[in-house]
Amino acid sequence: MPLPTIHNHCTGCGRCVAACLFTALSLETEQPNGFGQKRAVIAEDRCTGCLACLPACPYQAISGGTYGDVECCMGSNRTKS
Numbered sequence: 001m002p003l004p005t006i007h008n009h010c011t012g013c014g015r016c017v018a019a020c021l022f023t024a025l026s027l028e029t030e031q032p033n034g035f036g037q038k039r040a041v042i043a044e045d046r047c048t049g050c051l052a053c054l055p056a057c058p059y060q061a062i063s064g065g066t067y068g069d070v071e072c073c074m075g076s077n078r079t080k081s
């Protein structure tokens with residue numbers, strides 16, 4: 001199951017962390033954003049692929065992910081990189 005991707009322009013605001021009901025997101029310094037700050041990281045063993053984190057991000061820093069064979073409509077208007 002492809003998981004969402006957190007992009008380098010993540011600001012570390014933490015809104016996606018609050019939106020994830022499966023505590024699969026955390027802010028980490030080991031994988032910093034493009035500014036050397038904390039950014040969101042997905043724990044692959046906890047992520048269910050529900051994609052609730054995509055609309056929670058005000059910066060469109062999360063994209064991708066599919067659920068089964070169906071492309072998620074929430075990600076269809078996002079720029080993929």
Ligand code: SF4
Pocket residue numbers: 004019020021022023024025042046047048049050051052053054
């Ligand atoms: S897809 Fe769902 S479970 Fe996975 S990180 Fe996003 S909100 Fe959490």
Ligand code: SF4
Pocket residue numbers: 006009010011012013014015016017039040056057058059060061062
């Ligand atoms: S992915 Fe978006 S919502 Fe999550 S911490 Fe980064 S900027 Fe904030």
